[in-house]
Amino acid sequence: MADVAKKSGFSINTVSRALNNKPDIREETKARILQIAQEIGFVKNRSASLLRSVETRIIGVIMADSSNPFYSEVLKGIEWASRKFDYQIILVNTERATKNEIRAVSLLMERRVDGLLIGPVQESRKHIEDLIHRNYPTVIVGRHFDQMEIDEIYSDEINGGKLATQHLIDQGCRKILLLNGYSYKSPSHMRQEGYRQALEAAGIPYDPSYVHISDILPEDGYRAILHTVCKGMPVDGIFCYNDIVAFGAMQALKDNHYRIPEDIAIVGYDDIQYSGWVYPPLTTVSIQKHRMGFEAFRMLLNRLQGKRKKTQRKILPVELIVRKSSLHLQKEGQRV
Amino acid sequence: MADVAKKSGFSINTVSRALNNKPDIREETKARILQIAQEIGFVKNRSASLLRSVETRIIGVIMADSSNPFYSEVLKGIEWASRKFDYQIILVNTERATKNEIRAVSLLMERRVDGLLIGPVQESRKHIEDLIHRNYPTVIVGRHFDQMEIDEIYSDEINGGKLATQHLIDQGCRKILLLNGYSYKSPSHMRQEGYRQALEAAGIPYDPSYVHISDILPEDGYRAILHTVCKGMPVDGIFCYNDIVAFGAMQALKDNHYRIPEDIAIVGYDDIQYSGWVYPPLTTVSIQKHRMGFEAFRMLLNRLQGKRKKTQRKILPVELIVRKSSLHLQKEGQRV
DNA sequence: CCGGGTATCCTAAACGTTTCCGGTATCATT
DNA sequence: AATGATACCGGAAACGTTTAGGATACCCGG
Numbered sequence: 133m134a135d136v137a138k139k140s141g142f143s144i145n146t147v148s149r150a151l152n153n154k155p156d157i158r159e160e161t162k163a164r165i166l167q168i169a170q171e172i173g174f175v176k177n178r179s180a181s182l183l184r185s186v187e188t189r190i191i192g193v194i195m196a197d198s199s200n201p202f203y204s205e206v207l208k209g210i211e212w213a214s215r216k217f218d219y220q221i222i223l224v225n226t227e228r229a230t231k232n233e234i235r236a237v238s239l240l241m242e243r244r245v246d247g248l249l250i251g252p253v254q255e256s257r258k259h260i261e262d263l264i265h266r267n268y269p270t271v272i273v274g275r276h277f278d279q280m281e282i283d284e285i286y287s288d289e290i291n292g293g294k295l296a297t298q299h300l301i302d303q304g305c306r307k308i309l310l311l312n313g314y315s316y317k318s319p320s321h322m323r324q325e326g327y328r329q330a331l332e333a334a335g336i337p338y339d340p341s342y343v344h345i346s347d348i349l350p351e352d353g354y355r356a357i358l359h360t361v362c363k364g365m366p367v368d369g370i371f372c373y374n375d376i377v378a379f380g381a382m383q384a385l386k387d388n389h390y391r392i393p394e395d396i397a398i399v400g401y402d403d404i405q406y407s408g409w410v411y412p413p414l415t416t417v418s419i420q421k422h423r424m425g426f427e428a429f430r431m432l433l434n435r436l437q438g439k440r441k442k443t444q445r446k447i448l449p450v451e452l453i454v455r456k457s458s459l460h461l462q463k464e465g466q467r468v
Numbered sequence: 469m470a471d472v473a474k475k476s477g478f479s480i481n482t483v484s485r486a487l488n489n490k491p492d493i494r495e496e497t498k499a500r501i502l503q504i505a506q507e508i509g510f511v512k513n514r515s516a517s518l519l520r521s522v523e524t525r526i527i528g529v530i531m532a533d534s535s536n537p538f539y540s541e542v543l544k545g546i547e548w549a550s551r552k553f554d555y556q557i558i559l560v561n562t563e564r565a566t567k568n569e570i571r572a573v574s575l576l577m578e579r580r581v582d583g584l585l586i587g588p589v590q591e592s593r594k595h596i597e598d599l600i601h602r603n604y605p606t607v608i609v610g611r612h613f614d615q616m617e618i619d620e621i622y623s624d625e626i627n628g629g630k631l632a633t634q635h636l637i638d639q640g641c642r643k644i645l646l647l648n649g650y651s652y653k654s655p656s657h658m659r660q661e662g663y664r665q666a667l668e669a670a671g672i673p674y675d676p677s678y679v680h681i682s683d684i685l686p687e688d689g690y691r692a693i694l695h696t697v698c699k700g701m702p703v704d705g706i707f708c709y710n711d712i713v714a715f716g717a718m719q720a721l722k723d724n725h726y727r728i729p730e731d732i733a734i735v736g737y738d739d740i741q742y743s744g745w746v747y748p749p750l751t752t753v754s755i756q757k758h759r760m761g762f763e764a765f766r767m768l769l770n771r772l773q774g775k776r777k778k779t780q781r782k783i784l785p786v787e788l789i790v791r792k793s794s795l796h797l798q799k800e801g802q803r804v
Numbered sequence: 805c806c807g808g809g810t811a812t813c814c815t816a817a818a819c820g821t822t823t824c825c826g827g828t829a830t831c832a833t834t
Numbered sequence: 835a836a837t838g839a840t841a842c843c844g845g846a847a848a849c850g851t852t853t854a855g856g857a858t859a860c861c862c863g864g
Contacts, residue, residue: 198534241511519820
């Protein structure tokens with residue numbers, strides 16, 4: 133900037149004014165300064181700017197795994213908003229490891245990011261509590277912490293679990309296996325609660341041995357089937373934590389010559405784009421991924437702009453998308 | 469930091485030494501300072517650090533669309549490396565808009581990111597040339613620029629196009645439709661070249677009207693089928709720019725009662741995870757996505773560490789993955 | 805007791821901006 | 835001609851670290 137100042141004959145101060153579109157500067161000099169800056173190939177050093185002003189116009193985004201289409205859709209919503217409101221994003225994937233998450237939080241704080249969007253692992257909550265304590269602008273996305281005063285946006289998971297299970301029951305299923313994620317995660321917890329409620333409402337006893345818990349990658353779904361259905365467990369319907377697990381499970385079922393949905397109906401969760409293309413097309417619970425990302429950003433922005441002091445909890449509606457994987461052909465009547 | 473210094477009785481300098489694990493400090497005082505920093509909840513201000521030292525330990529990643537599984541896998545490789553080598557990532561999705569890409573480059577330069585990993589739109593090359601001119605550490609990932617002295621890592625696209633087309637020919641296809649992306653993109657260009665070469669080698673005349681160009685989302689694949697096959701164009705094989713386009717195309721074919729592969733065989737590109745799960749499972753050209761991200765990062769790192777002065781061009785091998793979507797049942801013999 | 809080496813710490817400058825405060829011209833008004 | 839307002843610009847401090855270059859205390863061998 134000093135170079136530009138020298139070359140233009142104005143002071144550094146005036147150069148700063150020109151570069152930042154400040155008032156109190158003649159159009160002519162501004163134009164001249166900008167032109168010289170251009171010529172010289174000047175690039176402002178944001179780090180230096182940040183030393184005086186506080187705003188970084190960066191927000192930190194911490195998610196489990198952006199190669200999971202669910203997260204990548206949410207991320208897309210976040211990015212859309214960030215572009216719109218002129219923020220940048222530092223992205224950290226935690227690979228569902230709490231250690232990575234904690235580290236990410238502290239590194240992002242060092243960067244003085246303006247705010248944080250976190251899809252937490254939820255194995256630990258200490259670092260989140262620390263953020264609250266510091267009053268660091270943060271929005272939890274896709275998860276819910278009990279008894280914690282922090283902004284959150286997540287889906288109506290209990291209802292999602294209920295819808296999926298209810299649908300399977302409607303299709304004539306009675307022995308419904310739940311392939312769930314670890315229960316410290318609020319979605320696992322709440323979907324399971326919905327599952328339980330739906331069973332109860334239908335007068336079907338809730339059997340904990342029909343809840344299989346594992347990680348939530350396709351291979352986990354595959355393995356889960358090997359450990360349950362393939363070992364002779366009587367199952368006529370499966371409700372999977374997400375579509376990806378369902379894909380793995382479907383593969384395992386096909387590999388072992390079970391017919392979907394004739395032998396076993398299956399329902400996923402998230403409604404990722406690919407669910408309509410697999411075979412058979414997967415019934416699933418649709419959640420508003422893009423909106424979730426976008427609204428999360430909005431909530432954070434409101435907080436940053438001081439428009440809101442109270443913590444806010446936003447719950448997005450879900451919707452059951454019925455496809456072939458669960459459409460029981462009643463006439464074949466091989467269910468209990 | 470001044471607070472920590474005052475409270476501990478040491479100078480700011482010593483606090484800095486403790487925080488950065490520098491030598492010339494007694495273990496005892498280091499421990500004491502770290503403890504006080506902990507108590508006080510001190511978080512270092514990276515922006516200030518950066519003012520003196522140059523390294524930001526951030527690299528900027530610019531890609532077309534991280535919700536595309538291809539890019540998200542590459543991104544995963546990049547992230548994996550970044551975690552390993554202790555860098556952070558600022559991610560910018562361009563949504564395939566040059567405008568966004570140019571803006572991203574300049575913003576990231578303001579942030580003084582240590583280097584750039586770009587999957588460029590390739591509609592324009594001015595901003596890339598500017599980077600070269602500034603000698604800004606940059607690696608182009610997944611694309612190739614003709615006559616440009618810049619580090620690049622990309623796949624052997626010509627061979628990929630050749631393999632896919634050759635395979636379709638081997639299956640008895642003679643009227644092979646290419647659903648390609650815009651030709652300013654090097655992969656489009658090169659895959660098409662492979663397609664041409666394979667046809668030529670088989671003695672099949674190359675017919676430009678069999679190359680359909682559009683954007684590369686599923687809906688583009690869907691529409692492409694409506695505009696070609698559904699209008700009566702004789703086609704017995706389709707080679708798609710990527711798997712996603714293939715998914716859209718397959719949907720359109722199914723909706724219009726074409727059988728895959730009996731009526732029309734189809735081959736995709738990228739080998740995204742979902743290709744094995746759609747129906748019928750999609751034959752595709754596999755490219756080493758994770759490795760591409762990882763190696764791109766490595767190349768950048770080498771450049772950053774000054775280990776390498778000359779520009780480097782790395783081409784990764786591809787592999788044809790044969791699945792059901794292209795397995796022609798010769799006996800049905802309804803091909804030309 | 806002294807020179808020199810080592811371990812540990814400190815002072816002050818420097819990084820590249822932004823902000824606070826004030827200064828000079830210019831112009832209209834009395 | 836003096837006054838006040840306005841438009842434009844500059845000087846210098848400040849932001850929170852790192853780094854360069856000592857300074858001090860202690861220990862060693864001679």
